[in-house]
Amino acid sequence: MQVNPPHMPQAKRQRIQTGSGGGRKFFVGGNWKMHGTSASIRELIQAWRETPVTANVEVVIGCPAPYLSAVSAELAAMKFGTAAQNCYKADKGAFTGEISPGMIKDSGADWVILGHSERRDVFGETDAQIADKTKFAIDHGLKVIWCCGEHKEERESGATDAVIAAQLEALAAKLAADDWGNLVIAYEPVWAIGTGLTATPEMAQHTQAQIRGWLRANASDAVAAQTRILYGGSVKPANCDALAAQPDIDGFLVGGASLKPDFTSVMNAADKSGC
Ligand code: PGA
Numbered sequence: 001m002q003v004n005p006p007h008m009p010q011a012k013r014q015r016i017q018t019g020s021g022g023g024r025k026f027f028v029g030g031n032w033k034m035h036g037t038s039a040s041i042r043e044l045i046q047a048w049r050e051t052p053v054t055a056n057v058e059v060v061i062g063c064p065a066p067y068l069s070a071v072s073a074e075l076a077a078m079k080f081g082t083a084a085q086n087c088y089k090a091d092k093g094a095f096t097g098e099i100s101p102g103m104i105k106d107s108g109a110d111w112v113i114l115g116h117s118e119r120r121d122v123f124g125e126t127d128a129q130i131a132d133k134t135k136f137a138i139d140h141g142l143k144v145i146w147c148c149g150e151h152k153e154e155r156e157s158g159a160t161d162a163v164i165a166a167q168l169e170a171l172a173a174k175l176a177a178d179d180w181g182n183l184v185i186a187y188e189p190v191w192a193i194g195t196g197l198t199a200t201p202e203m204a205q206h207t208q209a210q211i212r213g214w215l216r217a218n219a220s221d222a223v224a225a226q227t228r229i230l231y232g233g234s235v236k237p238a239n240c241d242a243l244a245a246q247p248d249i250d251g252f253l254v255g256g257a258s259l260k261p262d263f264t265s266v267m268n269a270a271d272k273s274g275c
């Protein structure tokens with residue numbers, strides 16, 4: 001008989017007992033965006049080394065391209081992974097300013113963040129372009145933190161589920177059945193990114209359960225059970241435990257708070273998640 005730790009929330013206890021959790025390991029992604037210097041990054045990683053991090057979490061840090069080699073070597077020694085924050089859908093060629101999945105892997109990183117709302121909104125990337133890049137990255141050996149989410153007006157007009165379904169449909173049109181195992185989905189309501197406004201745990205849970213339902217209906221039961229769905233948008237040490245307790249929140253993608261020494265508290269929310 002399985003004995004669950006007393007702190008484990010009821011919903012997660014049920015999930016483990018019914019086996020519907022799919023054995024999803026909690027995942028905490030950092031997204032440093034266009035922040036940091038060699039010196040500040042060295043200092044940050046040194047601070048993280050001073051706090052023990054649970055073995056129940058997979059940590060992957062999204063790092064600016066110029067620092068990928070140095071950072072992935074440092075983080076690998078801590079058993080953390082490293083992600084690039086973008087890539088292009090070609091091996092090489094006349095694409096000034098772009099980087100390829102092969103270059104990312106050659107720098108020591110195994111992951112790439114694709115479809116972030118800043119790429120969509122500031123750089124005009126479309127659902128279809130993001131889907132193409134996701135497929136290309138997976139085919140070339142990278143794992144993908146694939147982001148989706150609605151704008152404020154879309155949430156207010158009740159369009160959240162439809163917006164996310166359209167983003168997922170564009171992705172699913174390009175993926176083969178076994179590609180799903182190489183990505184995690186980050187649900188990031190755009191109105192919550194960098195604003196200090198976080199979706200309530202219930203709001204995030206509701207949308208993430210919708211995403212899992214979409215996967216069940218349009219990919220497979222196994223994909224729905226196994227795919228990790230992260231929440232992103234103003235996650236920080238003060239709010240991560242309540243979010244982690246939700247049954248369909250399998251981790252986080254974190255911007256601002258991932259640049260701080262106490263980001264280790266967010267990594268350790270895995271122990272409150274029951275995953
Ligand atoms: P934030 O960013 O945590 O600063 O809101 C999240 C993200 O952009 O991934």
